[in-house]
Amino acid sequence: MKKHFLLISALAALFVSCGDRNNDESISIDKNTKFTLDSNLIPQPSDGVLISVADFDKYLKNKYFLEQSDGRRIEQDGNLSGKLFWEDIIGIGSDGYYFAADSAINYVLYVDSNPNIKYIRNGFAYIDGRAVVSYPRDVEMPNLKIVKANDAGFTAIRLIGVKGDGRPSYIYSSYRKVSESKFKKVLEE
Numbered sequence: 001m002k003k004h005f006l007l008i009s010a011l012a013a014l015f016v017s018c019g020d021r022n023n024d025e026s027i028s029i030d031k032n033t034k035f036t037l038d039s040n041l042i043p044q045p046s047d048g049v050l051i052s053v054a055d056f057d058k059y060l061k062n063k064y065f066l067e068q069s070d071g072r073r074i075e076q077d078g079n080l081s082g083k084l085f086w087e088d089i090i091g092i093g094s095d096g097y098y099f100a101a102d103s104a105i106n107y108v109l110y111v112d113s114n115p116n117i118k119y120i121r122n123g124f125a126y127i128d129g130r131a132v133v134s135y136p137r138d139v140e141m142p143n144l145k146i147v148k149a150n151d152a153g154f155t156a157i158r159l160i161g162v163k164g165d166g167r168p169s170y171i172y173s174s175y176r177k178v179s180e181s182k183f184k185k186v187l188e189e
Contacts, residue, residue, distance in 0.1 A: 027153035029070055029174045035078040035157070042141065043074045043157050043170050050131035051149050059149035060099045064183035067095045071173030074157065085160070085171045096183055097133075097144075097175065104133050106143070141168050153177045 035043035051059075073081040098105050104124040124133045124143065134142035145157040153176040160169045178186075 027068075027150060027155060027174045027176060029072070029080075029155050029172055031072060031080050031082075033080060033172060035074055035172070037076065037078060040141070041076075041167055042145075043078065043172075044145075045147050045157075046078070049147075051146050051154070052131075055149055056099075056131060056146070059151065060146070060154060063099060064178050064180055065097045065099075065153055065175035066178050066183065066186060067097075068153075068174045068176055071158070071171040073160075074170045074172055076167075080172055085173075096186060098183065099133075147172075151177070 034046045036046055037043055069084065069086045071085040072083070073085050075081060095106060104126070106124060124135065126132070127134050127142070131146050132142045133144040133146070141159055143159050147155050147157065149155075153174060155172065155174045157170050158173050160171055162168050
């Protein structure tokens with residue numbers, strides 16, 4: 001009986017470890033993806049499709065994500081930059097998101113730009129059928145426009161900032177799903 005218990009325990013541990021590994025798999029972006037820019041210069045998927053409410057609830061709600069380093073700037077012609085956005089940036093870490101039922105929290109991690117700041121915590125609200133996450137006061141330029149999602153994570157158009165001439169700047173980036181403990185560990189580092 002004890003041998004059977006040990007065998008079952010070993011199989012269960014193997015199953016769980018495989019499941020954890022699957023959660024750490026990445027969701028990749030296609031660098032050939034094209035976007036169209038609307039009248040506010042906000043990129044839209046060329047096919048016009050964002051994730052559905054059902055997919056949002058299934059893949060994102062009450063889950064934790066960390067941004068991967070495959071983000072590419074969306075150029076004014078709707079094409080993705082040939083260069084990774086994060087390649088030449090020093091001093092700022094990835095963003096982590098936890099999508100709760102009615103709000104989202106965004107953490108921006110600073111490495112050396114300001115040693116006194118561990119992270120900044122900002123509140124967000126859902127709009128447009130919960131496929132878009134935006135600063136409550138800035139619905140015109142949403143921070144995240146979620147394009148697709150699956151068990152590994154999601155991809156999104158993300159607002160990076162506003163250029164000197166007033167034009168918004170966006171990247172297309174992917175976020176992998178992680179466990180709550182891994183998410184919190186990243187915030188503590």
